[in-house]
Amino acid sequence: MKSGQVTIKDIAKELNISCSTVSRALKDFPGISPTTRKAVVALADKYNYRPNAIALSLRNQKTNIIGVVIPETVHFFFSTVISGIEDEAMKEGYNVMICQSNERYEREADSIDALMGARVDGLLVSISRETSDLKHLEKVVAEGTPMVFFDRLVEGMNASSVIVDDYQGAYDAVEHLIKIGCKHIVHLAGPDNLIICRKRKEGYLSALEDYEITFDESYIVECRFGEELEAEKAINDLLKSGKTIDGVFASNDMAGLGAISAIKKANIKIPEEIAVVGFSNWQFSSLVNPSLSSISQPGYEMGREAAKLILEEINAKEPGKRQVKILDTELIVRDSSNRQ
Amino acid sequence: MKSGQVTIKDIAKELNISCSTVSRALKDFPGISPTTRKAVVALADKYNYRPNAIALSLRNQKTNIIGVVIPETVHFFFSTVISGIEDEAMKEGYNVMICQSNERYEREADSIDALMGARVDGLLVSISRETSDLKHLEKVVAEGTPMVFFDRLVEGMNASSVIVDDYQGAYDAVEHLIKIGCKHIVHLAGPDNLIICRKRKEGYLSALEDYEITFDESYIVECRFGEELEAEKAINDLLKSGKTIDGVFASNDMAGLGAISAIKKANIKIPEEIAVVGFSNWQFSSLVNPSLSSISQPGYEMGREAAKLILEEINAKEPGKRQVKILDTELIVRDSSNRQ
DNA sequence: TGGCAAGTTTCAATCGTTTGCAATCATATG
DNA sequence: CATATGATTGCAAACGATTGAAACTTGCCA
Structure with a gap:
């Protein structure tokens, strides 16, 4: 972020108006004069203004990022799952942050920590071959971050999952x-x-x-x-x-x-x-x-279903019931x- | 981010001290009494405190995220590249945000926009089969965000690249x-x-x-x-x-x-x-x-080299020379x- | 001419963290 | 006893965007 990227402040300064006005003008809020609105929009366009997702995340307490922890992307099955997750997430305006555990427990725990630090809105997890200790996953649940397992789930955990039959x-x-x-x-x-x-x-x-x-x-x-x-x-x-x-x-x-x-x-x-x-x-x-x-x-479909489930949980006010979605094989x- | 996650504020309130003190205690700053420090660290530990990466990004104008735009993860070659990128990035304390273009120009442009909105510190790009218009890439360069191409590069662009011979x-x-x-x-x-x-x-x-x-x-x-x-x-x-x-x-x-x-x-x-x-x-x-x-x-190595290059550019104060790294085939x- | 309403715009606080500077405290010294 | 010193700690601003409430500018009517 060398931030040559313009901010609302830059636009406000150039037009000699306040940030609030710029913000409202850009979001078609009522109570902004057409003149001002046009000037703001024109300048935003000229400078290719993009809202700073970081600032928005901080204010809204919501990052619009889904964290994914997966054993290895080089497995064909998992890479199709990723595609499904990404397509569904993108459609709903979310970004995806992917970490590979490489089938190692420690790396899995580190990844989850990193994603939690990044304040992802939800976590999609497929555990590693090594994982049997569940402390790192229990922390996630305890802190109230929605989590959904796919393919490789764990038992006795308060989380939804998508699996294949x-x-x-x-x-x-x-x-x-x-x-x-x-x-x-x-x-x-x-x-x-x-x-x-x-x-x-x-x-x-x-x-x-x-x-x-x-x-x-x-x-x-x-x-x-x-x-x-x-x-x-x-x-x-x-x-x-x-x-x-x-x-x-x-x-x-x-x-x-x-x-x-x-x-x-x-x-x-x-x-x-x-x-x-x-x-x-x-x-x-x-x-x-x-x-x-x-x-x-159905890897791609599993990815989409997992993404749908986690988005559902993210958007739910009340913590809903845990679901287990079972997909058919062929x-x-x-x-x-x-x-x- | 339902944020059951504790913040510095929570710790400060519980100990009846200011945020500054908590912050300093956690980073081993001089001028904090051992008593206070111990109390803070103990509480941080108890509540599993993790610094809010979003807040840090905003303050430091640095997200520690590398954006990756790739045609498709389902290609074995590309998935090995991703592994290389992720390993190198993780080693240096960076996270990776991956977007697939699915070989479509429009999706590629959208992805880059999303990643720029997320204020990634740098961008690793392998263009889609469809891409011939370079406007979306030129914007990135113009806005001063470091960008490195891998495998599929574009000509006549002021950016480093890693390719295979x-x-x-x-x-x-x-x-x-x-x-x-x-x-x-x-x-x-x-x-x-x-x-x-x-x-x-x-x-x-x-x-x-x-x-x-x-x-x-x-x-x-x-x-x-x-x-x-x-x-x-x-x-x-x-x-x-x-x-x-x-x-x-x-x-x-x-x-x-x-x-x-x-x-x-x-x-x-x-x-x-x-x-x-x-x-x-x-x-x-x-x-x-x-x-x-x-x-x-060498896909894995290409990923690592690309990550190394982008990290170099991110950390350079002065914009350095463009490099082209050519890896041998076998x-x-x-x-x-x-x-x- | 005073006053009110409608139409615009600005202020200020917030999110979590950091950090230069100021403030507070206790102790020691003149 | 007053003040200097050093050790701790707190204040406030900043990062970028949003938003309720307050403030300003008009025009218009009594």
């Missing part, structure tokens, strides 16, 4: 595998402290139960980091152990890809011998070979599970 | 194709109004010239949108026209992928009969089949151009 998505994926004939389905699970991962596991288990498929504990392998090699190794180990496998449900697409890798290297046919379904429908999923079936999550069948 | 990257890609034996190399070009695309085309032309390969105008096809189908159609048309093709240099990976699609569908072998190289090294490039050779751009050879 992970349970149902997982159920759909596994049901699909069963219906094409799979009876020995491996689940590459995510870390247990993320609710989304627990839900996906539950969906997997329910589908097995509903279709009366015997469950084998060793068919669930936790892939903590959701990385390709991690999953490749997991599947490879299982194959070597001599277990029968005819289907894989991965809790994310990168793991699904790792599974495909391992299976291809073992010269096993996809989907004829082993079918694979991932989760999240990453950008690359349609591009790999074989293309990866997946559960698509099974996208591609070559990796397409048995005619 | 697109010319050299393209040259390397084409030279590589020539060295593995290609003599009829198609270039899927990007829109001419983006300097990066013109540079890539120049690199292509130079390499052909240096290696004395006759140039055929019809081997350059412009793909305006950088989409897969667009490129697939372009290559398909060329193949049908009966032209000899043994290499493709695409100005981005999505176009490269389109080329691969078209070639595979025509039952032509990659890389033996036609080799393909893309540009940008998108996340999926290593995952597709055949994996796509590409020119990697040719990554994968299956699509790997002839033994």
